[in-house]
Amino acid sequence: MASKNQGSAPRALVVEDIKVDCVILLRMLHKLNCEATVANNGKEAVDLFLEGKTFDIVFSDKDMPLMTGPEAVAKIRAMGAKVKIVGVSADFGGMEAFMQAGADVFLPKPMKLETLESMLQEVTSKKNMSA
Template sequence: MESKAQGSSFMKALVVEDTTVQRMVLSAKLRNFQCEITLAVNGKEAVDLFLVGKKFDIIFCDKDMPIMTGPEAVVKIRAMGEIDVKIVGMSADDDAMEVFISAGADVFVPKPIKVQDLESIIKEVMNKNKNTMV
């Protein structure tokens, strides 16, 4: 499922989350930042998107999901050579930051995600994209 934001410079965001409500809430927040959103309900779906050639600017990845966990997906995505995509690990678990960072995520944010945290991550990626386009 994709939803495209209006405007010339939108970011491609992948939301990997098995809980419907969490997907909806994060998607709504991302739309406020003009993101084009693709949804995956587990790590395997996320990895499969990369296997068919999809590209994203940023991935928001939950930790505990059926079929393939977030950290497992991060390891596989990085192993495919996807080093330019910013990967954000998300979880309410106490040990999640260490697990995500060791798997190859760039940053970790605790759930529920605060709008300020989301905004700072999005702006960082947008600035990086502007600099690489020049």
């Protein structure tokens, strides 16, 4: 079993405008030893990438003010950012919008801790292999 501090902690970007959803996701990520940054809408998320910030995984909500999740995903992909992007929505119609925008995975809300854990393990193992 690999030790918890092998490699660096995965860095996640949480793009979510609903405070409660954001807090729940942050708690789960914290429990999984993940460093998390919050953007309150798609525009803030895109701005972080424009500033040169890097993340291993992005969890993006769909419907947000200023810029939706799928719009942000398309812009982040257009920048060539190598990051796993997870579209998250309670709206099943969101899956198509996220996948067309370039997201890697779609997860319905509410997310489960086990699902998050397996995704983080996947990005961490890829990160350790490429390091």
